Amino acid sequence: MSAEAWERLRELPLVVESYELDRLSTTMAYRFERVTTRIRLIGGGVDGRGEDVSPFETEDDTLHVLRPALPLTGEWTLESFCDRLAEIDLWPVEPRWDAARRWRNWGFESAALDLALNQAGRPLHEVLGREPAPLRFVNSLGLGDPPTFDPIRRRLELHPDLRFKLDVTPAWPRELIDEVAATGAVEIVDFKGHYGLEVEDGPALLDMYERAVEAFPDALLEDAHDLPEVTRLLEPESHRISYDAPIHTKSDLDATPLPPRAVNIKPCRVGDLRSLFEVYDAVRERGLITYGGGMGELDVGRGQIQLLASLFHPDGPNDTAPGGYNADTPAADLPASPLPPAPAPTGFRRVIPSVQDGGGTTGT
Numbered sequence: 001m002s003a004e005a006w007e008r009l010r011e012l013p014l015v016v017e018s019y020e021l022d023r024l025s026t027t028m029a030y031r032f033e034r035v036t037t038r039i040r041l042i043g044g045g046v047d048g049r050g051e052d053v054s055p056f057e058t059e060d061d062t063l064h065v066l067r068p069a070l071p072l073t074g075e076w077t078l079e080s081f082c083d084r085l086a087e088i089d090l091w092p093v094e095p096r097w098d099a100a101r102r103w104r105n106w107g108f109e110s111a112a113l114d115l116a117l118n119q120a121g122r123p124l125h126e127v128l129g130r131e132p133a134p135l136r137f138v139n140s141l142g143l144g145d146p147p148t149f150d151p152i153r154r155r156l157e158l159h160p161d162l163r164f165k166l167d168v169t170p171a172w173p174r175e176l177i178d179e180v181a182a183t184g185a186v187e188i189v190d191f192k193g194h195y196g197l198e199v200e201d202g203p204a205l206l207d208m209y210e211r212a213v214e215a216f217p218d219a220l221l222e223d224a225h226d227l228p229e230v231t232r233l234l235e236p237e238s239h240r241i242s243y244d245a246p247i248h249t250k251s252d253l254d255a256t257p258l259p260p261r262a263v264n265i266k267p268c269r270v271g272d273l274r275s276l277f278e279v280y281d282a283v284r285e286r287g288l289i290t291y292g293g294g295m296g297e298l299d300v301g302r303g304q305i306q307l308l309a310s311l312f313h314p315d316g317p318n319d320t321a322p323g324g325y326n327a328d329t330p331a332a333d334l335p336a337s338p339l340p341p342a343p344a345p346t347g348f349r350r351v352i353p354s355v356q357d358g359g360g361t362t363g364t
Contacts, residue, residue: 005128006277010079012116012127015043016072023064024051024298036298037063039111041072048115048347051301052107053268054100061093063104068092072108078116082109082272102248102271103295109273110304114348124348125311132310132341138187138317140165140293147172149179156183159336163187165222165319168212170204181215187317189216193225194245202229209233220289220317222264226257234258244293249275250282262289264319267305269295280312291316303350310341 022038037052055062070088072081090104117124125132139162143151147169155162165188166180180186189212199205206229213221213233220242224230234241235258243256244264248271253260263283270276283290292309294302302322309318322335342351 003277003281005280006274008127008129009113009116009273010077012078012113012120014076014078014081014112014116015119016041016074016076016081016112016115017043019070019072021064021067023059023062026298034296034298035059035062036296036301037107038299039063039107041108041111041115043115044119046115046118048111048113048118049300049349050107050109050111050114050304051297051299052104053295053297053301054095054103056096061091061095063090066092078112078273081112082274085109085112086272099248099269103268105271106268107301110267110301110348113273114300114304118347121346123343123346124307125343128311130311132307132343133314134338134340135306135310135314135318135320136316136338137309137321138163138165138319138337139321140167140188140190140319142167142169143172143176143180145171147176149176152180152183152185156185162337163317165190165317167192168208170201170208172208172211174211177211177215186216186219188220188222188242188319190222190244191224193230194223194243199225199227202227206230206233213237220262222262224257231257242289245269247279250278253279253282253286253288260288262291264291264293265313266293266295267308268297268301276308289316291318293319300349304348306339307341307343307348307350310339310343314338314341 019042020040024038025033025035027033035055037055039050039052041048052063059065085105085108095101139155141151164186166186167190209230220240221234221237222242223244224234238258239261241258241260242262242264243260246252246256247263247265248269265279267276270279290313292305292313294305297305306320309320344351
């Protein structure tokens with residue numbers, strides 16, 4: 001299905017007359033202000049939207065601050081426009097991380113797909129010949145510093161069927177691990193072991209792994225540290241090894257420390273439509289558990305990853321809850337899973353509230 005997906009999309013006509021860049025922001029956990037850039041490609045009386053998730057810490061290198069003059073106008077096919085993006089530098093200044101190039105490229109390619117579909121007057125699922133299904137998601141969060149059970153308790157009191165993807169740390173005491181495990185609600189334990197973070201206390205880290213593996217015998221184990229002692233510990237758990245951060249292309253599936261049983265596919269981390277469909281093909285051929293994840297999208301980007309998940313892996317433990325939900329979110333504001341697919345009438349969008357459109361929707 002996935003290889004066919006690109007074949008169905010690549011010849012879509014696309015006319016770009018101009019583009020606009022908008023700052024988006026919201027307050028996340030611990031009063032952290034999350035900022036992204038909404039990309040709007042405009043042509044034929046409609047627009048196509050994407051979201052660049054690369055802003056981090058300061059905004060000096062953001063699209064909405066630098067506003068580069070990019071040679072994007074003209075008549076294209078979706079494929080030729082994506083080829084054009086690969087030829088030009090979308091970064092007027094060097095990014096902090098090379099991976100940010102993929103994130104920004106995804107923002108423009110997703111906007112191009114949205115515009116091409118809007119100009120054709122068709123929604124994504126119709127062109128692909130595939131109906132979106134209700135989207136099951138897990139609530140992804142940490143438990144604070146110091147960690148407590150309260151974020152879990154508040155959510156389960158309102159949504160007893162909610163399931164979780166939790167960032168475990170060595171600071172979790174045995175009592176907290178036992179209390180969390182007793183809920184039976186944890187589907188993924190995320191070790192955050194592939195982000196280049198320094199390991200400050202090796203014995204404490206290994207102890208955390210031993211406790212987590214024992215306490216959550218049915219949970220997927222995501223992004224374990226690439227350390228010999230950790231690899232030895234997890235070898236008997238091959239049926240539940242999962243990767244997220246190392247996966248950019250299908251070849252990365254063969255370059256992980258342990259063979260994966262599951263894969264968290266983040267479209268912006270893959271970075272382009274063709275590679276994304278290749279990864280979808282590869283995981284399907286291998287029979288891997290597949291789920292999707294986000295990178296702090298606030299606006300149309302969140303709806304786009306939800307729509308892709310509803311088309312390609314709706315039943316997985318998708319880390320695609322509506323944007324902004326975290327450990328500080330009032331439990332009463334948390335939506336129930338599964339989410340209705342809610343595809344927009346045209347384009348590559350779901351009909352969801354927009355962060356800065358005065359209560360409008362990203363589908364209109």
